[in-house]
Amino acid sequence: MIATMHQSHGIGLAAQQIGQAVQVCVVDLRNADIDFTWELDGAKPPLDLFMPMAVINPEVKMQPHTDHYVFEEGCLSFPEIRGDIIRPDIITVKYLDQHGLPHVLTTNGLFSRCIQHEADHLQGKLFIDRMEKRVRNALNEDIKALALATKAPKKIP
Numbered sequence: 749m750i751a752t753m754h755q756s757h758g759i760g761l762a763a764q765q766i767g768q769a770v771q772v773c774v775v776d777l778r779n780a781d782i783d784f785t786w787e788l789d790g791a792k793p794p795l796d797l798f799m800p801m802a803v804i805n806p807e808v809k810m811q812p813h814t815d816h817y818v819f820e821e822g823c824l825s826f827p828e829i830r831g832d833i834i835r836p837d838i839i840t841v842k843y844l845d846q847h848g849l850p851h852v853l854t855t856n857g858l859f860s861r862c863i864q865h866e867a868d869h870l871q872g873k874l875f876i877d878r879m880e881k882r883v884r885n886a887l888n889e890d891i892k893a894l895a896l897a898t899k900a901p902k903k904i905p
Contacts, residue, residue, distance in 0.1 A: 810838070
């Protein structure tokens, strides 16, 4: 999954995006602008120590009294389609890593948004489902064209 995410130049990928119906996603923000903070298991280790990270069976909770922000999101499942999404800023997520060890992560900004986006995939929710109606309506033609292209038979060389 990590290799697929990196090949696609993504920062996150859910198992459902590669045809696996399991509660696993991966995240790698090492090359992103660090506009976020994090606390992992009560400490702030460097990103290089735990990324790329596997997030197994995530339980995401919005922090009380956190602000909600609008930010343009994209998705590897919807190439070249981007739209504004409103999400809470600060979350805490309990999860298992690739070794089955439990962790608690509290984060905000892009890190929070990425975890929420991938956790949505694990629950069968897409970022286009979170768009306000006017934003989604402006993208409907592009979404329909992508759906048609996806269904069209492809010749294998």
